[in-house]
Amino acid sequence: MRLYAVTFGIAALAAGVCGAQEDRSGWPASFTVGTASQGGTYFAYGSGWANLVADELGLSGGGEVTGGPMQNMALVHTGDAAFGMTTMGPAAESLAGTNPIAPGLAMDKACAMFPMYQTPFSVTALSSSGITSISEIPDGARIGFGPAGSTSDTYFPRMMETLGVNFERRNGGWSDLGGQLQDGLLDVIAFAAGVPVPAVSQLEVQTDVNIIEFTEAEQATIMEAFPVSEFEIAANTYTTLEAPARSVSMWNFAIANCDLPASFVKAVVDVVMSDNERMVGIHRAARSTVPSNWDKNKVMPWHPGAAEWFAENAGADIPADMIYGQ
Template sequence: MKIHTQILAAAFSLSLAAAPAYAEEEIKLTKPVMSAASQVGGSLYVTYVAAWIQAVTEKFPGLSITQEPGGSSQNVVLVSTGETDFGITASSQAYLGYYGKEWAKGVEYKNIAGLHPAFPTYMTIVTLADSKIKTFEDLAGAELAVGVPGGGSDVIAREISAHFDVVPARFINASWEDTGGLLRDGLADAVLYIAGHPAGFLQEQEVSNDLRFISLSEEQIESFLGAHPYYAPVELKAGTYKVLDDKFSTIGQMNFMIGSPDLPDDFVTALLDGVYSRVDLLERAHPNFSETRVENVRGIPVPLHPAAKRYYEERGIEVREAPAPAN
């Protein structure tokens, strides 16, 4: 999918004590066409990046941004190698890729910089209400659908399986557009999905099927987070799905936008101003996108672009990095 938007804008100058002011001269673009990697169809990444492109290009005259397919870990590679200018990723894949761990297989993809938070994700394990799977431990020997290879759901499914030694018979990789059908038709016993909610494919399922959400105990959540510091405890709101009468405690992470550390400082500052000034546009695309808030930058576990770091610090926002993994 390719998106081209051109809207005239003025350059951005930062003021600590007041709202941002605009200079009359234009910010010079390094190139007129840029690209942003998202994911395949059916993902909130595609929806977010489409709205994000509109918000960003409203700030710059003559700029077009194309949306390209990818995935959480793939986008780290694409940005680090210069194949795309921007990408959306999740805290786990970015952290592991930056330090060359697990999926990165020793290759450190350090030519990336955090720009801003996008939206948090919530891990859910879902099956049909009449399934024999009632606890997390029941996933041992099951057919578990986990989305596209290398995506956020695929990664955390394998991490959590290994951590608790609860091993499915098979991890099924498929698009989210196909996953609902796999669950409905009995070709998958359960689905592990970490992303924004409500998810369209789950909403479609609950129209004709009763669902069951598999929970983790507080002790299990604490144990997993102790070994994986790039995740966080989160709560899915009651009513997100018909079966959820109360809040649902689970594990989550932050999705965020990355770019090259070499992007010009004034361009990054203006980009951030453009995004944060159009959160209303993002929220119209999906309610979870309202979480594109400056304070959520704490969920980004890799170094920020220098201009982004200044942007948040000048607004009194704490900037943190997750500790490097032990060797």
């Protein structure tokens, strides 16, 4: 896949930004953050914190459009991207060597860096379709599942099949799929993205949509079959919602190449985690980007620099066997 860099900041005047005594031995002069497709939460969130870190640390850095969590694990593992973002499901599959991008390769050079937010799984259709529930999705419906290999594309088709939905699978970036839904080329979009999803917010401005929640029984079925937890999309997330919408979710974490200098990763974590209000200004999903959520990672080894920051600032008691190189 061709990557398009969105770069921010400059390397000039880098020295002294984080204190005159700071040891920057081995730090890269620039960095990239693997995100996902434009129109999705990963791109907005990831490009935002890349910009913030570049500005604060005086480096050249930015976000890259990618195929999402699975590809980000591969890019960070190989070092083609210093940082990336992933969800717990794709992370576990990548560590086990079942990432479809490189079957058989255990991607153990991608380390946990900081908690981001939960990814709710939600369904959107045009109001004119008359679809108001999962059970009303017609046989053979054309469903957009996001970019190939994304969290949504990896898990949502399986979820739909588990719930007895028969569909035609379509892939693409969220913005593109939103346009196809509006043009009648799709019947439903199955989103797995932090809320509010920019593509859904844009659709709300342009047309009437139904944001479809899971029933209690559907939610229980999905939670039993997949590595997800109970979630509720708040009513104020979208103008369309009049009440909270029942959903399921999967945690997202920022990841770093495990061989990056500990002092560099610690400094990046400090920029992101030390001012939540600033992060929420980048994207509302960052309300969950707080130090106390460090314990939501039960899959990936921690980068030593990140583990040190959370031990010092969040009282994290991370087992040694969960820290890379220890």
